[in-house]
Amino acid sequence: MAVLIIADHGDGHLREATGKTLTAAAKIGGDVDILVAGKDVEGPAAEAAKLSGVRKVLTAKSDALGQGIAEAYQALVVPLMANYDALLVPATAQGKNIAPRIAARLDVAQVSDVVAVISADTFTHPIYAGNALETVQSSDPKKVLTVRASAFADAVTGGSAKIESIDAGAGAAGTKFVSDEMVKSDRPELAGAKIVVSGGRALGSAEEFHAVIEPLADKLGAAVGASRAAVDAGYAPNDYQVGQTGKVVAPDLYLAIGISGAIQHLAGMKDSKVIAAINKDPDAPIFAIADYGLVADYKTAVPELMTALNALK
Amino acid sequence: MKVLIPVKRVIDFNVKARVKGDQSGVDLANVKMSMNPFCEIAVEEAVRLQEKGVVSETVAVSIGPIQAQDTLRTAMAIGADRGLLIQTDADPQPLAVAKLLAAVVAEEKPDVVIMGKQAIDGDNNAAGQMLAALLDWPQATFASRIEISGKTAKVTREVDGGLQTLEVTLPAVITVDLRLNEPRYASLPNIMKAKKKPLDIKQAADLGVDMAPRLKVVKVTEPPKREGGVKVADAAELAAKFKAAGVL
Numbered sequence A: 001m002a003v004l005i006i007a008d009h010g011d012g013h014l015r016e017a018t019g020k021t022l023t024a025a026a027k028i029g030g031d032v033d034i035l036v037a038g039k040d041v042e043g044p045a046a047e048a049a050k051l052s053g054v055r056k057v058l059t060a061k062s063d064a065l066g067q068g069i070a071e072a073y074q075a076l077v078v079p080l081m082a083n084y085d086a087l088l089v090p091a092t093a094q095g096k097n098i099a100p101r102i103a104a105r106l107d108v109a110q111v112s113d114v115v116a117v118i119s120a121d122t123f124t125h126p127i128y129a130g131n132a133l134e135t136v137q138s139s140d141p142k143k144v145l146t147v148r149a150s151a152f153a154d155a156v157t158g159g160s161a162k163i164e165s166i167d168a169g170a171g172a173a174g175t176k177f178v179s180d181e182m183v184k185s186d187r188p189e190l191a192g193a194k195i196v197v198s199g200g201r202a203l204g205s206a207e208e209f210h211a212v213i214e215p216l217a218d219k220l221g222a223a224v225g226a227s228r229a230a231v232d233a234g235y236a237p238n239d240y241q242v243g244q245t246g247k248v249v250a251p252d253l254y255l256a257i258g259i260s261g262a263i264q265h266l267a268g269m270k271d272s273k274v275i276a277a278i279n280k281d282p283d284a285p286i287f288a289i290a291d292y293g294l295v296a297d298y299k300t301a302v303p304e305l306m307t308a309l310n311a312l313k
Numbered sequence B: 001m002k003v004l005i006p007v008k009r010v011i012d013f014n015v016k017a018r019v020k021g022d023q024s025g026v027d028l029a030n031v032k033m034s035m036n037p038f039c040e041i042a043v044e045e046a047v048r049l050q051e052k053g054v055v056s057e058t059v060a061v062s063i064g065p066i067q068a069q070d071t072l073r074t075a076m077a078i079g080a081d082r083g084l085l086i087q088t089d090a091d092p093q094p095l096a097v098a099k100l101l102a103a104v105v106a107e108e109k110p111d112v113v114i115m116g117k118q119a120i121d122g123d124n125n126a127a128g129q130m131l132a133a134l135l136d137w138p139q140a141t142f143a144s145r146i147e148i149s150g151k152t153a154k155v156t157r158e159v160d161g162g163l164q165t166l167e168v169t170l171p172a173v174i175t176v177d178l179r180l181n182e183p184r185y186a187s188l189p190n191i192m193k194a195k196k197k198p199l200d201i202k203q204a205a206d207l208g209v210d211m212a213p214r215l216k217v218v219k220v221t222e223p224p225k226r227e228g229g230v231k232v233a234d235a236a237e238l239a240a241k242f243k244a245a246g247v248l
C-alpha cells in the first residue's frame, strides 16, 4: 500500500492542512509520499520532509502548477498514480479543483471532504450541508479523497524524508493564466486559526465590517470570517466565506456577530470547540448551537467586549 | 455558440435534511425539491449570454427521475431554449454523471458547458471537473465572472486567498459560484411559455455508459448534536466565559 498526498502550501511554507491530511493518510496505512508542486517548492518541501511518517517528498516545479491549473496537475499526477493506491488532497478550493479531474482520468470515484478514515477502503464524509454523515466503501482499485483538514489532528514532526525532484509534466495548452487578485492580510489564515471572528449581514457595509470585526479579531489574535450574505454584499472578500459552500473551520473559539445561523453557515463552523454569538434577535437559530449567546446590538456589545477583554489582560 | 447546462433536482435549500431511522439514507419523501441553486446560477448566466447575443442556443439537461422534468421546465422558464431528461431512478454518483454528460456532449456538441460547482445534496463538487477530464477539455471552476469572445472564455474564479482570472480555449467546462449573478424569478408568462418548449426524454440505460456505483453506502448517520442555548447577560460575562473556557 502506498499513498500520495498533494501538499497545500503558499508563501514558501507548508500549510497545516498538509500535515492534517498526513494524519488521515496514516489511518489508511502503508508508505506515504508528499508531492509539493508549484513555482516555489523548496521551502515547503523541506518542511514536508520533517513531518514524521513520510517516506519521501517529491517536488515538481512549473508556472502552470504554481497557478493551480487543473490540466497541469492531471498531466503530472495521473502517471504518478501508477505507483500509488490512494491519492489524498486537502479539501481546499485548489484541492477541489484538481482532485476530481485526476479521479476521472483514473476512472475512479472521489470521496469528497472525508472526515474519518474507517479503513483503507471505507470513509465517512458529510452530505446535505453536514446534516448527515455518509460512510461509503469504495470498490475502486485506487482511492481518491479530498480531506477535510479540520477533522484531523496535526502531524508530528521529527522525520527526515529524502526530497526528490521530478519532471513537472506538460503544461496546459488550453488554459492561460491572466491575473490574480489576492487578499492581503497579516491575520492568521482562516482555515487553521485558533480563533475566528465572523461578521454577517447585520454589519451593513464594508466600512462597518472593517471598523467593528477587524479590531476585535486583532485583539483576539483571530482570523476573520463572514457569512455568505456579508460576502455577497461586498462587506468582506469571497475568501472569508464560512459555510457549506465556503470554508469549513473548527477553531477553539468561533464568534459569530450579526449572523443568523442558516444551515449553510452552520455547516462551516459547527464543529468549533466553543461557539459564541452576538445577535439582537433572541430567536436567531445561531443561539441553538452557541455555547454562549449574547442577545444584544453589536454596536454596543462589541465595544463593551473590547473593554472587557482589555480588563482581563 | 451553443451552451449545455446540466441541472440537478435536489432537496430545496431551505429544508433541513433528516436521516432515516434505518441509516440507509436521507428521507426525501414529501420533501420540497427544487433546482440546485448553483445550477440556477448557471442557467441564468447562459440565458444572459444569449440575451447579449454571445450565445445562440441554450440546452438544459438533467439526469434523474421523471420528476426532474419540473427542474427542466424551471430552466426553460428562466430562458433555456429546450430541455433534455436523461431518465434514471438510480441516483448516479458524480463519475457516472460525468460519463452520461460526456455522452450528451458527444451528441449535442456544445461549445461550452456551464454548470454548478456543487450539488447541495451530495456536496461533492466533482461532476464538472470530471466531465472536463473525460472530454479532455479545459476547465474553469468556481466562476464569479464569465466573458466569452470568439473561441475563448475569460473566467474569474473564487480561489483560496481571493480571485484568479484564467482564459480557456473553447470548448470548455465552466462551473459557477455564488457571486456570478442573481438568478431572476421566472415570470408567469415565461412559466407558461416554458410548458410549450421542447423537452426530450432519453433513458440513461440507452446511452451505453458504465453507471455502476463505485461507492457503496455503508450507512448514513446523524452528526453529533450540539447543546447550545446558554445566554450570557452582557459582554463582560462573555469575556469571562472565554477566559474560563481557556480559549484566550
Ligand SMILES: Cc1cc2nc3c(=O)[nH]c(=O)nc-3n(C[C@H](O)[C@H](O)[C@H](O)COP(=O)(O)OP(=O)(O)OC[C@H]3O[C@@H](n4cnc5c(N)ncnc54)[C@H](O)[C@@H]3O)c2cc1C
Pocket (backbone or CB within 6 Å): A199, A200, A201, A202, A226, A227, A228, A229, A230, A241, A242, A243, A244, A245, A246, A247, A257, A258, A259, A260, A261, A262, A263, A264, A265, A268, A278, A279, A280, A281, A284, A296, A297, A298, A299, B013, B037, B038, B120
Ligand atoms: C446554495 C447556497 C449556498 C450557501 N452557502 C453559504 C455558505 O457557505 N455560508 C453562509 O454563511 N451562507 C451560505 N448560504 C446563505 C445562507 O442561506 C444565509 O442566507 C446566510 O448565511 C445569511 O447570512 P447572515 O446570517 O449574515 O444574514 P441574515 O440571515 O440576514 O442574518 C443577519 C442577522 O443579524 C442580526 N442583526 C441585525 N442587526 C443586528 C445588530 N445591530 N446587532 C446584532 N445582530 C443584528 C439579525 O437578527 C439576523 O439574525 C448559502 C445559500 C445557498 C442557497
Ligand SMILES: Nc1ncnc2c1ncn2[C@@H]1O[C@H](COP(=O)(O)O)[C@@H](O)[C@H]1O
Pocket (backbone or CB within 6 Å): B006, B007, B008, B009, B036, B038, B039, B061, B062, B063, B064, B094, B097, B115, B116, B117, B118, B119, B120, B122, B123, B124, B125, B126, B127, B128
Ligand atoms: N443528476 C444530475 N443531472 C444533471 N446535472 C448534474 C447532476 N448531478 C450533478 N450535476 C451537475 O454537476 C454539478 C456538480 O455536482 P456535484 O459534483 O454532484 O456536486 C451540479 O451543479 C450540476 O450542474
